[in-house]
Amino acid sequence: MIGVDVLDEVFIKNGLIVAFLTVGVMLFLADWMSKKIFNKRIPGVAIAILAALVMAYFGGDKGISNHSFFSGMALLGGAMFRDFTIVATAMGANLSELRKTGLPGIISLFIGVTVTFFVGGSIGYAMGYTDAVSFTTIGAGACTYIVGPITGAAIGASSDLIAISIAAGVVKTIFVTIITPLVAKKIGLDNPSTAMIFGGMIGTTSGVAAGLAATDPKLVPYGALTATFYTGMGVLLCPSVFYLLMVYLL
Amino acid sequence: MKIYGVAFLAACYLIGQVIGKYIGIGLGIGGNVGGVGIAMILLVLINDRFYKKISLHVETQAGVLFWSSMYIPVIVAMSSILNVKVALSNGWVAIFSGILATSCCYLLIPLISKWSQLNLKESIE
Numbered sequence: 101m102i103g104v105d106v107l108d109e110v111f112i113k114n115g116l117i118v119a120f121l122t123v124g125v126m127l128f129l130a131d132w133m134s135k136k137i138f139n140k141r142i143p144g145v146a147i148a149i150l151a152a153l154v155m156a157y158f159g160g161d162k163g164i165s166n167h168s169f170f171s172g173m174a175l176l177g178g179a180m181f182r183d184f185t186i187v188a189t190a191m192g193a194n195l196s197e198l199r200k201t202g203l204p205g206i207i208s209l210f211i212g213v214t215v216t217f218f219v220g221g222s223i224g225y226a227m228g229y230t231d232a233v234s235f236t237t238i239g240a241g242a243c244t245y246i247v248g249p250i251t252g253a254a255i256g257a258s259s260d261l262i263a264i265s266i267a268a269g270v271v272k273t274i275f276v277t278i279i280t281p282l283v284a285k286k287i288g289l290d291n292p293s294t295a296m297i298f299g300g301m302i303g304t305t306s307g308v309a310a311g312l313a314a315t316d317p318k319l320v321p322y323g324a325l326t327a328t329f330y331t332g333m334g335v336l337l338c339p340s341v342f343y344l345l346m347v348y349l350l
Numbered sequence: 351m352k353i354y355g356v357a358f359l360a361a362c363y364l365i366g367q368v369i370g371k372y373i374g375i376g377l378g379i380g381g382n383v384g385g386v387g388i389a390m391i392l393l394v395l396i397n398d399r400f401y402k403k404i405s406l407h408v409e410t411q412a413g414v415l416f417w418s419s420m421y422i423p424v425i426v427a428m429s430s431i432l433n434v435k436v437a438l439s440n441g442w443v444a445i446f447s448g449i450l451a452t453s454c455c456y457l458l459i460p461l462i463s464k465w466s467q468l469n470l471k472e473s474i475e
Contacts, residue, residue, distance in 0.1 A: 123423040145422055152429035157438070163431035170430070177427030181420075183386045187363050188418035190390035191411070195398045198391075204466030211462065212455055220451035227443050238443065242451040250381065263436070264444050270437035271448030277429065279456075287459045294463045301455040301462065305386070306432075310425045320421065325390050332374070332383030 108169075115172025122170065126151060146281050146314035153274060186309060186324045193321040197292040204293075205326045208300030213334045216243050216303070217342055220268060232346040233257050240338035241265025242272060244304045247334035254339035273307040280311025289315060292322040299323035303330030355413020362393045 111118050130151065131144035138147075156163030165174035175181070220242025221235040229238055237257040241248025241264065248265030251257075257265075280289070288294050299308050299322065308327040312320045370385020377383060393414075437444065 119427055120423075123426050126426060127423065145426075148426045149429045152426050153432065153434055155430045156432050157434040159431070159435075161433050161436065163433065165431045173427045173430050176424060177429070177431045181424045182428055183367075183389075184359070184363055185417050185421035185424045186386055187366065187389040187393060188359055188414050189421055190393040191397060191414045191418050193390070193394050195394055198394065200470065201466065204462060204469070208459075208462050211458065215454050215458065216451040219454050220447040223447040223450055224443055227446070229443065238447055239451075241444070242447045246381075264441065266433075267437050267441075267444035268448040270433055271445050272452050273432065274434065274437060275449050275452055283456060287456060288463055289459070293466065294459065297462050297466065298459055301459050302452065306425070306428055309421070310429060313422050313425055317422065321390065325387050328386040328390075329384040332370075332377075332381070335381060335383075336377060 112168050112171065115170075116175050117172065118170070119172035119176040122173065123148075123176065143281060143314050145317075146278075149277055149310050149314060153277070182306065182309070186305070186320075186328070189321040189324065191321075192318065193325070194292065197322065198296075198325065201293045201296040201322075205296040205300050208297040209303075209326060209329055209333050212301035212303055212330060213243055213337055215301075217334075217338060221346070224264075229261075230350065232343065232350045234261055235346050235350060236338060236343045237261050237265045238268060239342065240334060241268035243269070243334040243338065244331050245269025245273065246331050247338055250335050251338040251343070255343050269304070273304045273310075276302055276304055276307030277310040277314070280307075281314040284315040289319070292319060295319035295322035296326050299326035300330065303327050303334070305331070352409055352413035352416070354407070355410040355415075356417065357413075358396075358410065359393070359414050359417060362389045362396070365389065365392060 127144065127148050130148035133147055134140055134142055134144035160166035162174055164170045217239040221239025224238035225235055229235065233255050236255055237248060237252040240251035245266045246269070248269050249262050252262040252265055284290065289298055295312060302308050305324060305327045308323045309320060312323045366385045366389025367382060369388050370382040373383040374381045
């Protein structure tokens with residue numbers, strides 16, 4: 101009994117360190133599986149991310165970190181470390197590559213937000229959410245799980261509508277994480293320039309970062325750079341221009 | 351010293367966060383707009399300058415590179431704290447709109463990529 105209590109106390113007190121150990125072991129096992137079982141056809145990172153998503157399913161609203169034992173995962177995987185390490189990846193980025201795709205990157209941001217909003221909203225519309233507020237909230241949620249609730253709150257959407265929009269954004273992040281390494285070749289995602297366009301079109305920083313990490317870690321800084329502007333663009337357009345347009349149309 | 355690199359990275363990050371916050375306030379939408387992107391551009395620009403002149407000291411670079419390599423573990427941890435249950439249990443609307451809207455964007459990526467390469471060629475010629 102005393103042994104369990106002591107372990108409990110040590111592990112909960114040192115959450116971040118436990119997270120280091122957990123993720124390290126996960127990546128080690130995933131790499132081993134990638135080599136021995138999948139013959140390197142599925143990258144170790146992709147396996148680790150998938151395992152993490154499965155673990156999250158068995159957690160609660162904050163995934164696995166709902167268990168006090170894994171509370172440190174919330175710190176290691178939180179916005180602060182995510183953004184700090186993404187900035188650090190810029191060390192490997194090439195200035196002239198960034199310059200080359202500057203304008204297409206910005207254009208892809210605009211197209212990405214617009215297409216996602218209208219397709220996402222239309223699907224909500226087809227499934228019975230036909231008023232302007234619902235269309236806008238669901239469309240914004242399809243952009244990212246941050247754009248959805250901000251937009252919903254701004255235009256007075258109900259809380260279950262906001263929950264749907266957050267869910268749509270999380271579905272997107274998971275989908276992007278899993279699907280990117282699988283379709284990378286087909287969409288020509290093997291160079292910095294396309295990675296920047298990819299980041300602008302897809303936008304969810306977490307999904308883009310995780311998807312590119314599983315595809316080719318060298319491309320991460322390029323995709324992440326444009327993706328970080330996507331949520332801002334979405335928050336700017338959805339509750340204003342797009343909402344007014346939907347009020348006019350519906 | 352490695353801490354110089356970490357401190358340099360921290361400075362870029364914080365400056366980006368502050369500027370991003372002000373852009374958010376300026377646009378009247380709150381939140382942080384492009385803070386990470388600005389920090390990345392800052393880091394690339396300064397690194398590029400120093401690289402040409404004296405090149406950042408190897409140890410200093412190692413301080414940044416360590417955090418850059420921690421990026422994948424952080425992403426794994428991040429995946430483990432997503433609200434996967436809600437994403438899957440909140441009905442088909444969320445699943446369909448999330449997946450179909452994103453799929454359309456995937457289909458457009460090769461087109462925009464091609465267009466940007468054409469544009470680039472024209473601007474060179």
